[in-house]
Amino acid sequence: MLNAFDRPSSLGILPTMFRVLPYRVLPLFTFLITTCLVSLGQSAERPPNVLVIVADDLGLECVQSYGGLSYQTPNIDALAEKGMRFTHCFSNPLCSPSRAQLLTGRYPFRNGITRVIYQPENHREFLDPTQETSFATLLKKAGYATAIAGKWQVSFLHERDTLNAHGFDEYQMWQIFHDGQKTSRYANPTMRQNGKVLQAELKGKYGPDANVAFLIDFMRRHKDEPFLAYYTALLPHYPWEPTPDSEEPLRAADGDGDKKYMPDMVAYLDKQVGQLVAALDELKLRDKTLVIFVADNGTDRRITSKWSNGIETRNAVGGKGTMTDAGTRVPLVANWPGVIAAGKVNHDLIDLSDLLPTLVELTGASLPAKPIDGRSFLPQLRGEPGDPRSWIHVQDKQQRYVRNRDFIFTWQQQLRPVVETGQPKAATIKSPYNASQAEAAQQLKFAQQQIDGNK
Template sequence: MRIVALILLTCSIGCSDPNTSSIPATDGGTLGLGTEGSTAAQRPPNILFVIADDFGVDVSPCYSDAVAHMPHLLALCADGLVFETAWSNPICSPTRATLLTGRYSARTTVGSQVEGNQTPGLPLDEVTLAQLLKNHPDHPYATGAFGKWHLSNQDNGGAQHPQTAGFDHFSGLLQGGVQDYERWQRTVDGETETVEGYTTTITVDDAMAWLDKLEDQPWFVWLAFTAPHSPWHRPPEGLYYQEGLTGEANHIQNNRDAYYAAAAEALDMEMGRLLDHRRVKDEPTMIVFLGDNGTPNQVLPASRPRGRGKSSLFEGGIHVPLVIAGAGLATGARIPHPVNAVDLFSTALDWAGIPAPSDRSIDGLSLIRYGTDPLAPPTRSWIYSELFGSNVVQSRTGQTLRDDRFKWIGYQDGSEMFFDLHDDPNEQLNLFDAVLSADAQASQADFEQALQSLGGRR
């Protein structure tokens, strides 16, 4: 399989190209947006986002000794850039909102799982990546979203929300998951019906069918798998490598790790089929693979303390795999610097040669500099994540920041934690009340300043 053209831009954050506009960034720098990625005579690259549901670094073969066998993901990591310190939000809806808007939850109001009108969906006045690409001044993108959406409720358009958010076509599930991977509710451009067939396979089938019909124009595909999110199950034969799976309820309950891995393997198999599609492999295409949040506690590896996976602000809840692939990348390069899912909005716009909106704060910083220079200095000095308390997921409001060594967690009830991730990667020793080194004190001061730039503590 040949992954084709991506990182061709050389202008990095803060460059002085006269064709580059800059907007303030919350990290104290500027976001350079080079226009050289697209001219009237040069078609910009396609953009493919692949999102795995409930998939942290602990279960990714590019980061750990994972149970799941995922050869296509391993090939993607070998062919592209692997970001070793990437954060998301602790649960799925907020991460999806940051990806589409380049803005943190405090700005979008999507800080918890969207469940009907109990919690906010993505507001209609947010400007999305799909809208900006669709309105490219020289080469309008075709925009398609497939799979899990989980950003809509009746306040923002319900079943029509994906189209309102800028997608020409949507085929997938509006809610947060399925009760049965073989029988589920699929919404296609506002119309919902029950379909039978494996969710992971149908999601890719729908995306490929849409690509087959496209005219000769750049495209943006948002492919959000439901897998490997629960319910744990046995995928169809031929889509997984795990052995001895009976699919019986008691066997699933006693072997959740194996069934979770099987769902991840099915995701990988179907992703490989999409990556081999002619519109992906034969055209310049930016490919991004991301986990939407950390690993569920039920299948969290023993190396992580229980209860510190998905829905938590600990590393197990927010440290996710992020891979960006395409010709022109330093093959197999690993980037150690802290980055955030929010940065992918600005990265994609940079590729397309589109400036970010200037009428609102944009938190994302383009990662494009690493495409030509994996040894480039960090784009930001800290990364940030947050969670709004909600009865829907039994969580409490909190915020967290980290730099290349230290990490702070603070909750609305006033409790705080401070960790040295170099010496304590599993966050076992809370140093908040300890006598801190000069370096740790400097990080604390930086974190406090960062919080103020984000509207303060919550």
Template sequence: MILKPIPLILLSFLWLPCNHISGQSTQPNIIMILADDIGPETLSVYGGQSYSTPVLDAMAAKGVTFLNAYSMPSCTPTRVHFLSGRSNVRNYVYFSCMDPNERTFVQDLKNAGYRTGAAGKWQLRGSQVYPEFYQQGLHPTDAGFEEWCLWQVDESGERYFDPLIETHQAPPTVRVGEYGPDIFNAFAIDFIENHKSEPFFLYYPMVLGHGPFHTPPGRTPSSNIHINFGNMLSYADQLIGNLAMKLEQLGIADNTLVIFAGDNGTSQRVPSKWNGHYVYGGKGATSQFGLHAPLIAYWPNNTSPGSYDSDLLEFTDFYPTFLEMAGLDMPRDKIYDGISFLDRLKGTNSGKSRKHVYGWFWPKPDKVAQPAPRTWIVTDEWKLYGTGQFFHSVTDRLERRNLQFSANPIVVAARNHCQALLDGYPSMPPAWGG
């Protein structure tokens, strides 16, 4: 399939409120779009100047853009964070593997009557990186998904051209002559169509724009990484536009929260123009370009058009937010780290605010030259690493001026406060002796 650009005249009608269809559930639908390796410096709403994303631009113009959302630096850690609502220090096992005993918010939504679907990248079942955990991680059905079309569940393989895809109805199959992103998008649209009269949760973890960097269908072939990444991002933008048009066609857009986020920083091989100068992506790094995630939300009659939210947010916060939207209480079976930001989606800021973000990152223990996990605390003004490095995030976003040994009383007090927060977390997950 060759994806054609959405006509400009149609862009003006995307992300608009509409009337309910007859028989539609009053419980809000939720669509979570998680782009792969797309950092904020790539999007114009965050100061990006290299790429064209008219659908996401329109979404931001009609919704709310979160300026201080934090993910983990790479794929699996963020996904574990997101689905479990718990810090990696409490439950991380191995790369591409999530503890199958972990509870997910998807299970809770399903039990409350939501129809649940997933389309795209899984990477939580276990992989050949660690043979002892191969296929021992969390299966999408066990995670709470009734219907799914995913890459990297029980087997690995290509994700783009001739992709190896598994569904809830079929084993891993090579789809010869097809393009993975198109398959996932079509599945997502069918899921929305089939459940338009029921409350649904759709998880759409896109495979774009993770490498290998290539030319999507219908684009001019190139071997340039920068050009190919831009074409991949543009293609992802148009796929998101397909979902928006389907919601409006069905008359359910006004009862649907749509969230777009990136799972971590852009590949370090990709240069992008940002606020007047070129920067490289920070995937895998714990710096600003590795942790700072783009996050845009649109919910008609709730989000304030063209608004910005500068308060802290992290991916564990989705769990309590989605449950509160569905009228559910948080489980009390274990420690959960998330704080609902439903009030911020509605523009009221009447709920509990997040005062800090904590991170624990050791994606591939025993497999990479990283002798110990990296840890950090981020507040609205400061950032402290477990190594002692200390930065004033407001004036030093690139972390070039280490204030670890500063004797300034204000700096000392802030550093001591952050250290106390850091000391309040376990040192290791249970799987690693914590």
């Protein structure tokens, strides 16, 4: 369990001291104590702000600094160039389980979100704030102002608006259903903002623009106190539609839209990353803010992108919904000037459960009582070795596996080799195993026992 940073204790002895001082000495003593406290307050470091950006359906093959060749991502790449890029970060194959895991630091089989929540008539589960504790709740208890904007999808907001209960003081989220109809997230969007549905107010607007404006306003209003700004971006998830920077005007797509807009949507997501970072610069908060960029799962399977692994160029088919590298290996970039050294590349295994303990250690918050699956990577951000994982966990509905760098081991006790993004899934290895395979199977089976035994 992590040791949270201790906060300074209050000076509760002052009333007693004042009572024993002579009356004529009191004004001078008051002046001296006040001066000392102001000096201490100025020298004490304020806890850092946190800006977390989560892209929707963005495999690492879409980002130039990860070898992507099909899309323009200069702002994400600038964060990587001046910060730390992680090469082996893993999600779940689909969004709701990944988002719940990010929020809680707990794997899907623990937090109850094992599949995508998108049909109100069929998907009745939700991330229950009476059972699960989000990192927003923990940071709020530690004195942070908290806000979220974008995509939720761990409950239906028209039925269960749980955002305040999950620790967010303010929010503006796409409300998927309104008056029995599915709504638009892009052109003429429907948003739920602090308990109120916004629809007519956003006519002619672009949903992601409304979300970013909301968060920038939040950061501006809370610039004098520590804050958590959580941007769960709608982009570049289908329907593929024109953005405000496309040649065509904004319009809601028929069905899933046209894949030709995927480059525009990735570019617009990247532009928004730049807008959020520029806002921090404008507010003179850049050096006081940890920025994390990550994605919820791999790229849609209908999208093929050019990608280079540094040796060869491939056509990388998106793997969203599949328990493969293409479906679960996602970009993770961390940037904090003056703390994270520029141009660092980290090859440790990371999964989305690791964000919560990292933020807890960073901010001095306290971990919840329930088992946490994540492991803090804050030491790595500071240039220290840390305590990296030897395996990560992936789940889709009832399918689960653990994996290390070379092998995947399922709960059906099947072993198969890891296959890199852009390559077809490998066949199961049949026993008898060779020495390296047998060692991997034994280690990964032990990891499974650790996970299931940690109730």
